[in-house]
Amino acid sequence: MSTEHPPTPEPTSSAISMARQAIVNDSGSIMGYELFDRSVNADAHTASSDAQMLFNLLSLAEGETLIGKTLLFVNCTHDSLAGGHLDLVEPEHVVLEIPSLPASQVEQIALRLPTLQAIHTRGFKLAFDYSVLTRSYEDWLPLASYIKFDVSILKPPSLASFVQLAQVKTKAKLIAEKVETEIQYKQLKDLGVGLFQGYWFAQPTIIEGQTLRPSQAAILQLINLVRKQASTAEIEEVLKRDPTLSFNLLRFINSAGFGLRTEVTSFKHAVMLLGLKKLFKWAALLMTTSTGGGVAPAVGTTAVVRGRLMELLAAEALPPEECDHAFVIGVFSLLDSLLGMPMPAALANLSLPNSVTHALLYQTGPLADYLKLTLACENGDDEAFAKAAQALQLTEKQINWAHLQALAWAETLGQE
Structure with missing residues (x-):
């Protein structure tokens, strides 16, 4: 076997700019930090930007300094909760801040519950805003480890009522955020709030680095x-x-x-x-x-969408090992574009099962129809979609749900 190896391509680098703000207890000791992505407007964060921020944190040499021995509060979208990036984090160190939905969207609130329960079961602590104390969110409330009260929004009488309600209905720890004066701090402390966040204690600290x-x-x-x-x-x-x-x-x-x-x-x-x-x-x-060699970041993201979609579709009928093979087929289906060479040449140096290589090279074998269906979803080819769906005995509802899940999962992986 040859011991020569091709030269390693130059790595790419990108700047990271994040901020953290301390969350303190009533004695002033820091118990956690809320993390912010300075490259994204506070009102415009997405599943992709939140996951990228968390991944950047894990990539920073200064990560231990950034978090210390405290908890990290990370904002989430509901789509990002299905993301694979959370599997890379120890739940005991992370609190996921879950956004509320309009109280009138009772059906959507109920639909989100299973995902929240699954995340909670995995060991993640969940933080909600005070909306979780309203009737629409009754089933979410037992999952709350923290409830946050925005002092800039709630007037003192409403704040007192919500805090009292939280003390009666839940064992969650209460956090007052956007505390800007000593008077606010003392009033909140007298109400029984135990944790605080805001300019009165600390302004956000900027953390910059390179990946x-x-x-x-x-x-x-x-x-x-x-x-x-x-x-x-x-x-x-x-x-x-x-x-x-x-x-x-x-x-x-x-x-x-x-x-x-x-x-x-x-x-x-x-x-x-x-x-x-x-x-x-x-x-x-x-x-x-x-990215490298002039390949657009979207190519890698599309490959991962294909892999996840094929894995989810295969899970309806095939054992775990075949589902893994389905994922590989989807991810490697754009290998020629990623590496800038024909597919046979790209696969030549890879050791892959026959079912994978046959599907990729000839679109034959037991997993080929999953690839055909995935490509039909991507291209909007109704005829190919119907043919592949019938061959796999999958309903349009099953396929559409899996496609949405795959898109959400790939979005959480982020892109430059």
Whole structure:
């Protein structure tokens, strides 16, 4: 076997600009920080921007300094709660701030409940605003670890009523935000509020840094090894050959969000601690945020949408291993565009199951119809859609739901 390797492409870099604001208890000790993305307007954050901010945090060498030993409060959209990026974070370190919906949207509020329950079961703490105390949100209330009261919106009589209601109906900790004067602080403390956030205590602190992104070829090589369940030694060898890839992995696994008590300094230890499933998700996330060779970021995102959609569709009828293969087919279906070479050449150096290569090269085999259906969803080809759906015995409702889930999941992975 040849020991020569092609030169590693130059990594790309991008600036990070975030801010954090302290949340303190009644003795002034910091118990957490709310994180803000300074590159996005406060009213315009999306699932994509929130996930990218969290991933940037995990990529910062200063992550431990940013979070410290405290909780991190992260704003979410409802779509981002289905995102794979949350699998990369230790729940004990993160509080997810869940936005409210208009109280009149009773059906939508009920539809969101299963997702919130699943996130809560995984160990994430949830924070809601005071709207959760109204009748429309009765089923959400037991999930609340924190309830936030915006002092700039609530007048003193309403604030007192909501705080009293929270004390009676829930065991959640109460946070007053946008506290700007000592008088407000004392009034809130007398009401029984125990946590505070606002300019009276601390203005947001700016955190800036750089991320380094490895080449997509290196990431795809890592993905390939993970998918064939290669040995730790084989994966370690790839990391040793690509400094940018290994740098990103060690910085991620040593970040505060990952929750380790001791620093990891060896690639072998990092791979063993992370495990193959998390390693794959981390690599997939890197792929969608890394660009090179003139390839648009949207190509990587489209590949991940295809993979997730095929995985969800296959889950209706196939065992987990075949669902994994379906994901690989979707992600690798744009490999020729990502690497700038014909598909046969792109697959030549990859060790993949026959069902995967046959679907990619010839659109044949047991998983080919899933790929055809996925492409039909993407292209709006009604005839191909109907034919593939019938072959797989899937309803339009099942397919549309899976497509929406796949789009939401890919959006949470973010893009430059």
